[in-house]
Amino acid sequence: MSETPLRIGILYDEWHVDRAAADAEAKAEAEASNGTAPKRKRRREKADREEIHDALVKRGHSCRYLCVDGRARTLKALAGADVDLVFNLTESYAGDDTKDVHLAAYLELLGLPYTGSGPSGLHLAQDKAVAKRLFAFHGIKTPHFATVYQGRLQWADDLQFPVIVKPKREDGSIGIEFNAVVGSIKELMERIDALHADLDSPVLIEEYIEGREIYAAVLGNDPSTALPLVELDLAGVPEGSPRIAGTEVKWERGTEAYQKTKLSVPASIPEELSEAIQATAVSACRALEVRDYARVDLRLRDDGTFYVLEVNPNPWLHTTAEFSMAAKSAGRDHGALIQDIVDLALARYRGTVLQP
Numbered sequence: 259m260s261e262t263p264l265r266i267g268i269l270y271d272e273w274h275v276d277r278a279a280a281d282a283e284a285k286a287e288a289e290a291s292n293g294t295a296p297k298r299k300r301r302r303e304k305a306d307r308e309e310i311h312d313a314l315v316k317r318g319h320s321c322r323y324l325c326v327d328g329r330a331r332t333l334k335a336l337a338g339a340d341v342d343l344v345f346n347l348t349e350s351y352a353g354d355d356t357k358d359v360h361l362a363a364y365l366e367l368l369g370l371p372y373t374g375s376g377p378s379g380l381h382l383a384q385d386k387a388v389a390k391r392l393f394a395f396h397g398i399k400t401p402h403f404a405t406v407y408q409g410r411l412q413w414a415d416d417l418q419f420p421v422i423v424k425p426k427r428e429d430g431s432i433g434i435e436f437n438a439v440v441g442s443i444k445e446l447m448e449r450i451d452a453l454h455a456d457l458d459s460p461v462l463i464e465e466y467i468e469g470r471e472i473y474a475a476v477l478g479n480d481p482s483t484a485l486p487l488v489e490l491d492l493a494g495v496p497e498g499s500p501r502i503a504g505t506e507v508k509w510e511r512g513t514e515a516y517q518k519t520k521l522s523v524p525a526s527i528p529e530e531l532s533e534a535i536q537a538t539a540v541s542a543c544r545a546l547e548v549r550d551y552a553r554v555d556l557r558l559r560d561d562g563t564f565y566v567l568e569v570n571p572n573p574w575l576h577t578t579a580e581f582s583m584a585a586k587s588a589g590r591d592h593g594a595l596i597q598d599i600v601d602l603a604l605a606r607y608r609g610t611v612l613q614p
């Protein structure tokens with residue numbers, strides 16, 4: 259626990275929608291594009307901020323919520339926030355997932371100390387193709403890939419089917435449904451077309467890695483430690499669907515895919531292999547300059563080879579989330595984990611640790 263109680267602002271994002279204006283805009287867009295306008299993205303509400311609030315209050319801090327909702331007045335209010343530290347839970351701005359980078363940059367400009375990754379870490383991790391190039395430079399295995407945008411090929415490895423088609427810059431499995439895994443050129447072209455239409459986003463095509471779904475939670479800075487691995491058991495996805503943590507598994511509560519997939523701390527990975535995965539996860543975080551806490555998503559083949567898919571800076575900290583489960587398995591309860599993250603951020607501003 260840090261020595262002094264702090265005034266902490268828990269910063270989160272909500273997307274304010276002026277209903278009448280949104281309806282009018284949607285109508286105009288639909289008319290202008292003959293009904294083919296890209297769909298806007300929405301995220302579900304999460305209760306992580308209340309849990310973090312309670313954990314911090316229990317430890318003697320005073321907490322208030324700070325919210326940015328896409329309107330300039332909420333940015334202005336943030337500029338005047340009188341707090342010692344911002345616990346940064348933002349993931350998007352005005353419904354745009356790529357703008358978490360800008361919010362961190364804004365906190366930098368305001369000189370407000372905040373938890374988690376800075377703009378560079380958020381940017382490098384968000385662009386999956388950039389992240390994969392950095393992994394390759396550091397000798398971190400990641401699936402072969404290609405990127406395409408509006409008919410232009412940006413990069414292509416020599417790929418083997420099956421491949422998975424996903425947006426280059428999204429998270430939360432947006433744009434990744436079971437039909438993201440394709441085995442033919444026809445399906446591949448259809449998927450690329452659908453993603454361009456839905457999200458107007460560059461597309462990442464990756465070799466599909468058949469195997470186990472493993473998450474490595476990394477905590478700390480110089481040194482950072484990987485907590486015990488967590489596995490998402492995907493054996494329960496419906497017959498005939500690929501074993502991926504797509505939209506159905508992550509968000510569609512009513513479905514078999516959601517209900518039958520469970521997180522656990524796997525006992526069946528040999529210690530040496532676990533350690534190799536953990537060391538790779540730490541290297542992946544360092545390669546992308548993320549800070550304080552991050553979750554690395556990997557796939558583990560039956561032959562013991564493993565591949566880093568992506569690094570998630572500032573991952574979800576709900577008590578049921580992968581990160582909290584990993585911390586618990588390492589003997590850190592949720593409150594201790596939240597305090598660790600506060601302490602890691604404070605150390606940065608007190609100049610005791612040099613970081614990106």
Ligand SMILES: Nc1ncnc2c1ncn2[C@@H]1O[C@H](COP(=O)(O)OP(=O)(O)O)[C@@H](O)[C@H]1O
Pocket residue numbers: 401422424428429430431432434464465466467468471501502503504555557567568
């Ligand atoms: N190359 C791949 N091979 C196998 N499964 C993959 C691959 N890429 C993505 N997936 C599956 O899709 C999920 C989401 O992909 P990911 O790249 O982590 O995107 P997101 O940022 O949306 O979480 C992964 O957790 C995994 O189950």
Ligand SMILES: [Mg+2]
Pocket residue numbers: 430431555568
């Ligand atoms: Mg992921």
